[in-house]
Structure formats: C-alpha cells, structure tokens
Amino acid sequence: MASAVKDSRTGYGTLLRTPGAWTFLLPGFLARQPFAMLTIGIVLLVESTTGSYGTAGAVSAATGVSMALFAPQGGKLADRFGQRAVLIPGVLVHVAGVCALITLALTHAPLWALFAVAVPTGASTPQVGPMVRARWASRLGGSPLMPTAAAFESVTDEFTFVVGPVLATALCTGIHPAAGLVAEAALTLAGGLLFASQRRSQPPVHRHRAGDRPRVSALSVPGVRVLIVAFLGIGAVFGGMQVSLTAFTQHIGQPGINGVLYGIFAGGNMLAGIACGLIAWKVGPRRRLLVAYGLLALATTPLWAVTAVPLLGAVGLVVGLCIAPALITGYTLVESLVPAAARTEAFTWLTGAVALGQAAAATSAGQLADRFGPSTGFLVPLAGTALALTVLLALRAHLLPRSSTRTAAGPAHGTDAQVPAVSDARERELART
Template sequence: MVGPYRTLFSMPGAKGFVIAGFVGRAPMAMLGIGIVLLISALTGSYTTAGAVSATTAVAFAIAAPLSGRLIDRFGQARILIPLALVHGAALTGLMLCAEFGAPRWTLFAFALVTGGAATSLGSMVRARWSHLLSGRAGLHTAFSFESVADEVIFVAGPALTAGLAAAVSPYAGLVVAGVCAVAGTVAFALQRGTEPPVRTGPARSGSPITIPAVALLAGVFLAMGAVFGSVDLITVAFAAERGAKAAAGLLLGCVAFGSMLSGLWYGHREWALSLRRRFAWALVVFAVGFAPIAAISDLRLMAVALFFAGLAISPTIITIYALVERIVPAHLLTEGMSWLSTAVGFGVAVGAWAGGRLTDAFGPSDAYLFALGCALLALVTGAVGGALLHLPEGGRSEAGSAAS
C-alpha cells in the first residue's frame, strides 16, 4: 500500500507544500468543536454553542467560492496570506469577547469574520497536485492521500481540542487552531515553486456551480456536511450525558480513523469500476453505516459504531473530488473545488444548528436520527441525479468546458 504514496513525494517541492497544507488545514477539525466546547461551557446552552459554530460555518461556506475565484485569477500567495492574517485576528477577537463577557452579539460578529476569512486549504493542495500531475495516473493516489490526511486531522483534531479544553482551558484548543491556521497557510503560500500558474479562460467564464454535475455533487456534500456537523455536536452531548465529556474527541476520532483506513486502502488500488459506480456504492455504505448510532447508549459500543460509520467517508470524498477535477475547466478548478467546501460548510452549519436544537429538546440519542436522515438524503440525492455523472473515460468533460 505504501509504494504508490512514496512515489508522490519524490516530486520536487511536494513534501513542503503537503506538510504546510496539513498544518494549515488542521483547524478545520478543531474550530467547530472548539467553539462548541467554549460557548457551551460559558452559557450552558448547546443551542447557543451550535448557533455560533454554525455562523462560522455559514460565513466560510459563502466566502469559499469567492476566495477560490480570486485565487484562480490572481494566484494562491497573493490571496491566502491576507486571509490567514484576518482569520487569526478574528479568532483572537472571538476568544477575547468570550473571556471578558462582551455582549453575545459580538461572538456572532467575530464568528462571521473568522469563518469568512478561513481558507479552503484542502482545495488549494489538491489544485497543486492537479497541476503537478496533470494527465498522469498518480492523481487518484494524490487525492486519496489528501483525503487520508484530512482524516488524520479529524482523528487528532477533536481529541486534541477536547483534551486541551478539559485539561488546560476551554480556550486552549482554539488557540492551537489559530496558530496552526496562520502559520501553516502562510508557509504554504510562500512555496511558489509548486503554485499553479494563473490560467486564463473566456472573458465571461461562468461559475462551476452552474454545471449540473457539479451542482449535484455539491448537493451530496451539503447532506454529508449536515451529518458531520450534527454528529460533532450531538456526540459532545452524548459523552457529557454519560459523565465523560472529554471522551467526545475520542468518539469523533473513531469516525475519522475508520475513514482514514478506508482512504489508504482505496487510494492504493487500481479500480476497474467507473467513478460513477464507485460514487454510488460509497453513498450506500455511508447511509448504512450511520443507521445503528441512534440505538446505542454505551460509550464503547458507540465508538465501534462510529468507526464503521466512517469507513465510507474517504472513498466518497475522494471520488467526488476526482469527478470535479474531470468536469471543471482548468482555469476554474480552485473555485470548482471550493464549491464543495461551500456545500459542506452550509451542511455543517445546518447540522450544528439542528443538532443543538434537537439535543436540547430530545436528548442526544434521539438527535442522532437527524444525522441518519441526512445520510439517507445524500444517498437519495446521488441516486436521483446519477444520470448527470456520465463522463468520458479520458480528459475533462466537454460539458464542463462548454459550461465555462
């Protein structure tokens, strides 16, 4: 399994941007749960905690395609560095407002800026791989590696954040997240040798979201994001209800660990099945995997169930990114991938808000039914729109080029 991945890092500059990108996007697994832990500790309300977390996610979702389009037009370095600095400053403001008891609206204001200035660094890393491996077989392995890297972050991030909140301070996880976001993003942006060149396209290039297949995939990501956002918050409450709030990070890490292992396995294989069929089967497993969680009350059994629920996540995400890379014209690729981040962001926001309301109203076990419903919605969306994903076996689709 290691061989195909080792080959990737023999390319000049690959190790540098991968490491910096890994550090810079680590906060994506820390920010939401860090805000939930901090605000719930201060207010005692999961509804408020979910709302502040959702504000960050919505702001990111709205801003991601805009920053992606700017990066396609002006290059990564010129856009990423200013955004990283604003993001770090806004997150610091959020924590200071919480510390000194500022009016509650200030939490939402700083959450809005924090999310709006967050960067979809995973999309930037994948855009670099697409540039370096254009037309070569290693792109599937590279995308698989990046999905595995995401899951490593989701294994370590929630556990680290929850552990720091319990052992040090409710603010500690967010401090680490802010430092990683600024330092990693700036270090990534300064590596100009592997930066994709600015590509020109038609003067009136449309947005990638107007391509029907991209809109379909974004819809699937929206439903998946709602699963992730609700499970994050509900699991914190599930663990707290059993007197083990610090175990929430470990439970969420089980989801990510399952996804990480499946991503490693998926990425090293040469697949005979088409992307479209792999996408369909992954969604089936994804929906089935989340079915048992609403019926479990024991922490250890929940850890096992969440591990198996995570097994379909990486293969689904890898396949969707590969589909977008095939569909979207090269000069709009960053924006196209950013639309996936937008969809996930909106989904996470809806999931965090709904998960908080349902947890406060019915308890965490019943609230897990919402996550299952969203997993089923992702499956139905992919199945109903599957006809849009007929792709040629080689190169980018003509439909994608025409849509530009």
C-alpha cells in the same frame, strides 16, 4: 496509452515522489491544522467567559456558517488571481479577527459584538485543503495517481480533525481558555504565509482576455451541483454523529466514552481512506461513488435502534469505513468535470458543503435528541444520506465528463486552451462506468 496507465503504480510512495510535492505538503499540513481548532477554541473560550454553552455554540455556528458560505468565493478569486494573492490578505484578516474575538470575549463584550467579529473571522478562514487539492490536480492532470492524491488528502483532513481539537482542548483547559485560539492564530499566520510562499507549485492563473468566452464558474457545472448535494449528506453524517454520540453517552451516564466512540468512527474513516489510495481501481469513479454512497446510506440505517455501546461502536466503525470512499471519489471527479480555471472554487464548494451539512445536522440532531430522546438524533445521518443518494441516482448522468464542462475560460491559446470534445464512443464507454 492504455498500457501506460495499466502499468502505472498508484501507491502513496509513487505519489509522494511527485516532483515538488513536499514543497506544498508540509506547509499545507501546518496551515490546515487551525481549520479544526477554530470552532472548538471558540466554544471553550466563550463558554468560560459567559458560562453558557448555548451562547458559545451560537458564536461558533456563526463562524462555521460564514466559513461555508464565503469559502467558494475565496476559491473563485484564487482561480482568477492566484492562491498567493488571496491567501496572504485572508490570513491577515483572519488573524486580526481571532485576536479581536479573544479580546471581546475576555472583556465580556455583548453577544452582538461577538457575532459581528465571528462572521468575518469565519469568512476569512484560509481554505488550504482545497488549495492543496488544486495543486495536486494541476501537477497530476489525468494521471492514475489522482485517486491516490484524493485519498491522501482525505486521510490528512481526518488526521487534522483528530489532532486539532485535542490540541485546542488541551491548551484551553491546561493553560488558559484563550490559549487554543492563540495557537490557532499563530499556526494560521506561520503556516499560511509559508504555504503562500511556495509559488512554483501553485496552479497557473487563468486570466481573462478581451474576446475570451465568459469565465466558467464551478457552480455552473451540473456535476458540481450534484456533488454538493452528496457532500451535504456526508456533512450530515459528521454533524449527526457528533451530537448524537454525545447525547447518547450522557443519557446512559458514561460521557467519558464519547471520545472513544467518535474515535472509532473517525478511525474507520482514516483506514478506509488509506486503503482507497492503495487500490488500482478498474471501476469508473461515477460507479464507485454510487456504490459507496449506497453503502453509506445503508450503514447509517441501524444507528437509531442500537442501544448497546459495543454494538454502537461496531456500527460507527462501519459508517466510518463507508464515508472515505464516497468522499474521495467525489473529490476525484472534480478533475474530470471542472475546467482547470475553476477547480479551486469547485473544491471549496465541496468542502463548504460538508461544513454546512455538518452545522445543519448538528442543530437538527440536537433538537431531536432534546425532544424525543438521544437515539432519534441518529435519524439525521440516515435522512441526509438517503436524500442525497436519491439525487445522485436521479442525476447521475451529470457526473460524466462533457465537452461543455471541459472547456476552459477561453479559446485555444496559452493555458486557456479548449479541451477537445469527448467522442461518442468515449461517451458510451463512460456511460457504462
């Protein structure tokens, strides 16, 4: 077994030759584009109809927070009833919500009405990224290709968040303020239904039978709770960087270079993600996460003190390079910590944690920048990662696979078989990773 793993190739070419992979990768890529278009589309539309960035930001934030809070519940339902059963009604509700939001904004409806529609619109946002990750986990199992798949998905997510906002902005400014959300709804409908139609690649449904043990929730796994804290810190980096770079470039009278600086930051994240997928790791994922997160916290330290644009770009690049290894390794750990019956839920908890951390950091960084100057907003990524690193170090034992977290929904029959307990020797080996 060890020699088989050692000789296995873990590159992207091998990953993409996985049987059936392209049947869910292409529809999944199309269906996840709207995820990055929604909030910016709302900001541009609501600002154009109300003339207030504050109102636009509040409506957008309501959508983002409801998305983060309700996504894990959708993931839990997908594990229980299947991705298709959850995705199709979710897509229809989301498209209806976006259409209602467009109508209310264009007819100058009161703010409470916009909030009333924004909440279900965000809550029903299809969580295609976590569903794709769950399909990879189902197909690859304990294969050494899992870190490569996690890296591939991280790069795909980052590319989505580069292309989506640019597309939405171009449509809103070049055609009509509502064009970005119209495109978001159309892509959600077409991509979501196409992805849902790929039944063969979706993970098996773990149905609860009479006499089975109570169904395991991903949140009941201690390691998942630790990873949620880590991903909140990563979200703090994204949100803090977005707001602080905007405030900094406006303060120095060069708002046009904001996109360049954030692009350098995002580019570093993408490059590191690609590199992570090409490396055949010999170090265990828990140790990789602790080292990567420590480097991320260290990289955010000088941000608040940097005043020169070239130097800020260089530091931002280093921060971006440190994010991907932490993010990818966190997703990789889910496969060993969480039973198959709860993996989609686990992935949505992590994705939601990033979104929630991003929203909280954006608000905090904005308040700091307004009161104490633009550079103080950069303290938010430092504080978020430092606190998360402290939790990771204190609770790192929970990131080891345990027999209790490897137990599926029921006794040993069908797909709900119980995974054997990890041996004491194996536990000692894992403890060194």
